[in-house]
Amino acid sequence: MKIKMNASYTGMLMVLVALIVSACSTTERTASQSPMMIAEQGSFAVGGSTIQSEGEFDPIDLSTDGQTLHGDHAYVFYQVPVDKRSYPLVMWHGFGQFSKTWESTPDGREGYQNIFLRKDYGVYLIDQPRRGNAGKGTQPGTYTPIPDEQKWFNVFRVGQWPEYFTDVQFPTDNASLEQYFRQMTPDIGPIDVDVNADAVDALFDKIGEGILVTHSHSGGMGWQAAMQNPNIKAIVSYEPGSNFVFPPGEVPEPKPSSSGELTAKEVSLSEFNKLTTIPIVIYYGDNIPEEPSNMPGQDGWRVRLEMAYEWADAINRHGGDAQVVHLPKVGIYGNTHFPFSDLNNLEIAELMADWLSEKGLD
């Protein structure tokens, strides 16, 4: 186990960290100082459904009679640069997260939104139905403020609280950690995989062809959206977590781990085959145990990575083009569950840009 520093000691190192961050951000700023030339930006709701109360609307008593509720849409903020490339990138957050995932990093550097705008891609950021700015759902929900941030510190492989992993690609100052904790937001109502995939399906109907970028929980929903909508021309998936789909007869056995059992999902061969028509790349970060571990925060990723390899094999066996990049295997170390916002996210973005280029998608 690689362990570096105790989070409670980081106060002592704040001055040093501030100096380093300041030095880095100066370099950063110089490198990225040219303005972003935005031809168009805006937001809209897409997908969703409507419920309506019986009766007739009464403008005096204003009861629910005859009134409607539009909900279960996704909310989308988009920016299109001048001289845009053919395909925009649609970025879809993971569990407990929202569009912020792709915006400023916890330590205030540029995230994928800006990085890929600067690479001339149109960028669409999603809040999935019943999350963040798409909070208006058709189902009731309850929010209970349960302290759970140290759990996520572990599950997202920043370290083993209160220790950061050795050489982790995550800033170890307290202000960044606070921003990281505040970038989670609760669900408003139940997570519904079909509702979410349908909203993203509707988005691609609206905007036409593009590339889907998923993270964690949206990985599995992304396979589903791509099976539904041929406008999804490629998928880049960071650390997909669940709902790997296989055709009948090829579904792997459930994979036990100390964070629970990971099961795969069966879909018809004709549905599965749709995923063999587009290029797909999957990235996983560092500090995923190779052997079963009693640390559930990490161990879940061991079986997900295994499943991802088996899934890519199945796709390729059926004539598809799927690739799993386990970052430490290509010499990139220390990445957490959020490689796109980690300290080395410019390098991580370059990998993705190169892959897009290699596949003729840029």
Add this chain to the structure above:
Amino acid sequence: MKIKMNASYTGMLMVLVALIVSACSTTERTASQSPMMIAEQGSFAVGGSTIQSEGEFDPIDLSTDGQTLHGDHAYVFYQVPVDKRSYPLVMWHGFGQFSKTWESTPDGREGYQNIFLRKDYGVYLIDQPRRGNAGKGTQPGTYTPIPDEQKWFNVFRVGQWPEYFTDVQFPTDNASLEQYFRQMTPDIGPIDVDVNADAVDALFDKIGEGILVTHSHSGGMGWQAAMQNPNIKAIVSYEPGSNFVFPPGEVPEPKPSSSGELTAKEVSLSEFNKLTTIPIVIYYGDNIPEEPSNMPGQDGWRVRLEMAYEWADAINRHGGDAQVVHLPKVGIYGNTHFPFSDLNNLEIAELMADWLSEKGLD
């Protein structure tokens, strides 16, 4: 009562509307075709508090013991244009709304975010604590999907459902109405005026001097934030709805209306006087009844407008600079509760830009 067309008939007019919108948006696009030059953009959480469970964190059982929850922050997305003006604009949504208020209009035109970026202002959009992307609060909350959109159609003075007001500055096609309904989002936990004002206070501590732009429910919370933070150098308030503050001995009697009683709030003279040191302008739209009406959707605005006039008088009596602009009184007709996204929002923005210029704030 000025009434134009039945919303259920608008399907018949969709082709015509589509033609008009298409013609308009072509003009629009030509006028605004120069790209937005963004020097910097990003997002962050600001303000808020933390709760912590007793005990020690256990990485195996992952119970809540020893874990934290950071909540009650505001979420802020900001953009700073090249050649920015001295003061950025901080835009704060109203009741049931979120930052979307200032983004694309229901019919997809540019809202205040883009309009003022193009006028070289830095623009900060807030989601207040427990709303939208700032959904992670410290208090529990329950969401019940109650059909109430026809009520809001009336309260926001688009018309009297299903009729639009005559010459209302709102698009009458169904797609725009659907976007309008979907731009509301529920609270996650109770609305807490102090928590909200504190978060905006913290924002101005972080960014320094700027101008606060409020809408409806944030109007009253905006007065409070300005009393807390001298970095707020001016306020532009669209249709403020509640929490008008007066010094002891000058608090008006409650104002009855068919939507309930509007009360003012007493604050100390020294607090009140802080609002006399900055320029303030308040705008109200059209279709506010002059005499008491049995239509609660409209009648509430009659007493709010009255209260706003009395409030501006009080501010000016104490040496301040507050102005109420009732748009129909200056020859601008048909505006709803959302003048900044209405069909004539470029004209409405020009009024605001002229006011900022007049006050030397540009």
